[in-house]
Amino acid sequence: MRDASPGQADRTQPQPLRWLALAVLVLAVLLVGIDATVLGLAVPFLSEDLRPSSTQLLWIGDVYSFVIAGLLVSMGSLGDRIGRKKLLLTGSVAFGALSVLTAYAHSAEAMIVWRALLGVAGATLMPSTLALIRNLFHDSRERSVAVGIWGAAAAAGTAVGPVVGGFLLEHFWWGSVFLINLPVMAVLVLVGAKLLPESRNPAPGPWDLPSVGLSMVGIIAVVYAVKEGAAYGLRWDVAVAAVVGLTALTWFVRRQLRLPAPLLDMRLFASRGFSGAVLADLLTILGLSGLVFFLSQFLQMVQSRTPFEAGLAELPAALGAVVTGLFAGAIARRTSVRGAVAGGLAAVGLALGSCVLLQPSTGYPLLGSALLVLGFGAGLAFTVTADVILSTVPKEQAGAASAVSETAYELGAALGIALLGSVVTGVYRSFDTPPGVPGGAADNARHSLGEAVETAHALPGPAGERLLTAAQETFTEGLRLGAGVGAAVLLGASLLAWHLLKDQRLGDIPEEDPSTPAPGR
Template structure:
């Protein structure tokens, strides 16, 4: 009987030395189930963006209801990630994952009964709960399935590639469904996929629990949920309405409550969230990579889709196809990133990936004006290749935690992605909006028409259509202002990514090997 010797700080594995595999015999087939589940969850987020106009036309929601249709999913998901991950450590990660699949499928099916905006909000809240059960469970199970850290890094690279695919394919699938069916199809698409995922999960995935599950106490759950919901809501409100009493109050409450939650966890020997994981420099670098990349990517996809549709006149389906270069870059780079890290070092891949993505953003500002689609495609491709470093970031995060704390590591990583996406839209998206408002010339328009034209490109184009032939100048000027705001956003995103690259380079030890961070 052979014995696998795991590397440690006292017995490091030299870079390039093969490590004996001791993972689950059906681990690669199990990975296919986990990657496919992530693909569907990410696709579901982006499909809604395409379906929202048809949904709004059918149900006629108010402005507040429309915001809640969009926002309730990330609020519920972000708020429940930590307590649900802790519960999965105790109850069983496969059981939690399959329960999440079931809830996700049932919630999607319930859309057939939805005949009001309130019904859709409730469905989206249930989907958020299902997503909170699915997302961290996939990472925890990958940690359990793949005991060889290098195999795990490859598996996480494939998992990360599926996230890139889901983000790009979602609008394409959504556009195709909406051309043939009603907006309900954007939800019903999940049902057959979840049925297959449940059957495959029962067959292929082993059960996994923590040997030392964290404490789940009512006060800790209340603090975690309240703090995350308040923080995410505050950031979203800040992006929509600027510095208001509501946004500042929510941010302050979120910060204070989360600080109390962290201090509570530090006082406990078996906390619900193992915040001591942040003591590891490589772990902090992995989380920073995930947070920064998610921030920049979310804003780029949002602004890029608007530019393609409103400035270039692409249909939703055409815009989805036009955004594919980012996914292609991620698909190519993510599975290869761990092998590259094995040859040139994890630090180089982590910091280098952020730098490559930063160059992609900077292209938006450095290319000759006016920006053309080939220029945007080149920027998207570079950003996609750069985000391949997320595969190594995931490997560092998950390997930086002992097996019994995999749930905490997964919850932290997923929270980084969710919070990053919210920050990207709220902060970088708001920056682009401010630059647009400063650059657009509404001529002599006053009152509601002038305000609408200044608020957004979509509003300016609507006002221009109402003006008829005399509105052509407004449409052209507003389109030019939005293109300029996209270029300046590229500069901001590029600086953010390059600064993160420098910080990550300083945090990660030069000789860090993915096997060396294994506990």
């Protein structure tokens, strides 16, 4: 017997249960938000314990995003086929189990492997939550509120992560920050199994495995080429990866256009609003991620804050995002979609631009104000673009469309850490050996800022102080340059959003005309 269609499942869901179901979905978003932020806090402790090279440190930071970006489209489409609830709960269990393995990683290589597998599990979570929201809330204003709560929860996760993570790092070993996923995952699975309605595409067609392979190979190879090219210049492996990735993606697109039941319906991109929102998300997180990844290191190893203090220092960004996320739909309706998105991105760009003034001795008022403005802008822009993406696709394709949105986010994060991270580390590696410091010690310090702290502590007084000061000042210089590049990207994204989102509105779309043949029908 065929399962109920998404629309049928939604219409039989009582109104109070609809919002309780949203509360369960919020737990999944919190899970991902917490996991994304605690890693940055744990980096200094990872550096001391696992001794990763600067390249391994970047891989630890971005391999999760690489893998999740490569699989999101496939997983979103899989959820449309087998059921979004089933995929969400299965992925949550796997996410919790892999969090335990990550917490007990014994080497940098093991950490990279577990983070990669965590990306596989993570690829099931975010598309499922957004797709379920699309099928739970048909009314456009209700959906805007729901998406705002969803976005606020993501921001709240980034707020809770550093504070709770900082507390744990001060009292336990670095692996404890990954174990905070477990209670959230447990509640999600136990309550979600009872409360969440199942939804799926009633006529999806088969899941095309060659398309799955092409999308994953294409995205991962392209991101690898960008990352390695930015860090080390053009090499044979970079060129090969770029060619393989672009070829695979081209083949993927051509295959989707020919298949009767494509993994991703390329007609979605014919919508100017959909394409504009996706591109805005990608550029926004690209410009932000480099600063976010290195900010915790700056707060702890340059300004000598404890992990808990660093978590509190980053709180204004998340609080700003929560506030504007809750009211983003109303703001977009009172002004305009393009005004809300472009204005939000411009605010983020200006906040990043102010970070070019950072010095090791910079007081908190400047940094805290910049983070608050950044949070206001990001919360507004991300929530409105998510609403646009959901409201411009048929609910049967909500999983695939949500996956495209999340792919843009994760791809932007991976590229941002790779490109802007390479800017920061490139500048950092260039600092001159201070007088009286052995050349070997300076070489060790150039591997990472964490290594510099350890090396400086092992040197006699004045030499150690000079080495640490040189490392901190050069790291801050790299951070300033990275923030400047990020600001330019965000301001460019603001102009692009203003152009592409012209005349876009938040509202319901008509159901697909049954007389119009769709892929797989």
